[in-house]
Amino acid sequence: MVTRVPPSLLRHRIGVEPYLGDGAYGPTYGPPAEHSALVGEAVRMVRAPDGREVTSTAQIIAxxxxxxxxxxRVTLPRGRITTAISTAVHTAPGLPVPASKEVICE
Structure with missing residues (x-):
């Protein structure tokens, strides 16, 4: 049974600086880390966590x-820096499909 996305399918490298919250001088981020991912760059309308409709230009599976x-902050394979709008963890316990995290970016 497959429990997570096989690394062989995650063909891109992305950089992620995790958002930690707002400080006295604006947003603060954790240390940058590089990850394997599958990146699709397509323009789509999505809903932000606060309910606003926003345009997504990149979707990531990791x-x-x-x-x-x-x-x-997310650095895409071509070097463009974008911001994560929302994330979703996909699981299917008991089924032979991989668990993954989807990140929708501006």
Missing amino acids: APDLDCPPGS
């Missing part, structure tokens, strides 16, 4: 343990 909360 391992389920990726630390990338909404607000995180």
Whole structure:
């Protein structure tokens, strides 16, 4: 049974600086880390966690343990820096499908 996305399917490398919250001088981020992912760059309308409709220009599939909360800075494979809008963990316990984390970016 497959329990997580096979690394052979995660063909891109992304950089993630996890959002930690707002400080006295604006947003604060954790240390940057590089991760394997599958990146699709397509323009889509999505809902942000606060209910606003926003435009997403990149969608990422990664391992389920990726630390990338909404607000995180993400560096895409081509070098463009974007912000995570929302994340979702996909699981299907008992079924032969892989667990993954989806990150929707601005």
